[in-house]
Amino acid sequence: MSRNDSETPAAARNLPSLLSGLHAERRSCTVAVSGTPGGTLHVRDGLVVALETPGAPGVEAILLKSGRLTEEAWTSVRATDTTHERLARELVSGGLLGAGELEVVSLAALFDAAFALSLNRPTNWEVGEPVPVLYGGTGVPPERLVAETTRRFGLLAAEPGSIARSARDRVHPTSAAALPESTAGLPPRHQALLSAADGRRTPRDLAFALGRGLFAVLLDLRHLLALELVQYTAPAGAAVRPSTAPRTPGSDAPPAPATTALPRRLPRRTGHQPAAADSPERRP
Structure with a gap:
């Protein structure tokens, strides 16, 4: 300390x-x-x-x-x-x-x-x-x-899957995204997001590439997901754990949905403590 x-x-x-x-x-x-x-x-x-x-x-x-x-x-x-x-x-x-x-x-x-x-x-x-x-x-x-x-x-609570997992998964355009009739009515920010989604970038990567906030990108991706213009794919071997800091794999069970109380559910500590094994969506 x-x-x-x-x-x-x-x-x-x-x-x-x-x-x-x-x-x-x-x-x-x-x-x-x-x-x-x-x-x-x-x-x-x-x-x-x-x-x-x-x-x-x-x-x-x-x-x-x-x-x-x-x-x-x-x-x-x-x-x-x-x-x-x-x-x-x-x-x-x-x-x-x-x-x-x-x-x-x-x-x-x-x-x-x-x-x-x-x-x-x-x-x-x-x-x-x-x-x-x-x-x-x-x-x-x-x-x-x-x-x-x-x-x-x-x-973002209604988003399919956990919020944290969606933020780190890669974003792929679907085959429908290549059809002009599917994207004709999209606003410019959705068009730009769809063009930047190359299958290798995560929402975080897209936020940095476009100079937009991560939260705003996730909201727009949810809209594109509902239109079946994009899909999420987890990186190989990182379906459960964050891709930015690999950890020892845990249970294969999918994490529970995030709750609105997440920001207040940080671990009790006043100094150094071993790293927690669960993501915020899986906290009791």
């Missing part, structure tokens, strides 16, 4: 509880979360301002892949601030982004990263000193972050 970890609220039993304690103390810090996918929460004066995770695109990836910002412009601004400490200010003052636009993108990336982080339970966390990070706005209180994550799980 690090020196900073020993200063966290003693009653912290899971991440929401930890963040609530940090909010009450108006702490500024980082919370490094281990697991699949894991990530880093950035807290300023008790508010969560950013969350970086390999499970979902961050602000930089969204701005670049969506075309809101060119590679040349990003490289130029990035060269003036290698720490990200003043990067948001430079983007706005240079006229590359509006302050409101950057705030919207930052908030959307934060909520999406929280959703991605909640797909599997963490194995550990460690609280450290604050570090510079790109974000716009003032941040959100922990209860709002938890409420939004719960809402998103609820919207």
Whole structure:
């Protein structure tokens, strides 16, 4: 346990509880979360301002892949601030982004990263000193972050199979997707998603490729699945466990459907603890 970890609220039993304690103390810090996918929460004066995770695109990836910002412009601004400490200010003052636009993108990336982080339970966390990070706005209180994550799980609860498994399976276009009459009425974002689904990409890969949030991609894929234009296929040997971090295979029984209480069902811990064997959908 690090020196900073020993200063966290003693009653912290899971991440929401930890963040609530940090909010009450108006702490500024980082919370490094281990697991699949894991990530880093950035807290300023008790508010969560950013969350970086390999499970979902961050602000930089969204701005670049969506075309809101060119590679040349990003490289130029990035060269003036290698720490990200003043990067948001430079983007706005240079006229590359509006302050409101950057705030919207930052908030959307934060909520999406929280959703991605909640797909599997963490194995550990460690609280450290604050570090510079790109974000716009003032941040959100922990209860709002938890409420939004719960809402998103609820919207996807009717999806066939578990939410976490759908997020890591590969997406294949069906034969119907090649028929012009089947795709003629699709909106542009569905057309782009269908074109990017090449049978090798997972929803996470599609989110990074298109500069969109993972949650939004999963919602659109559910619509395309209902139209029988796409199908999910689990990677070989990874039908049950997350493909991003292989573990010892367990039971062959399919996981139970996800519930809306997932974000609050993280394991009780205040320090290091062995990795859990079950995904959040299979928790009792």
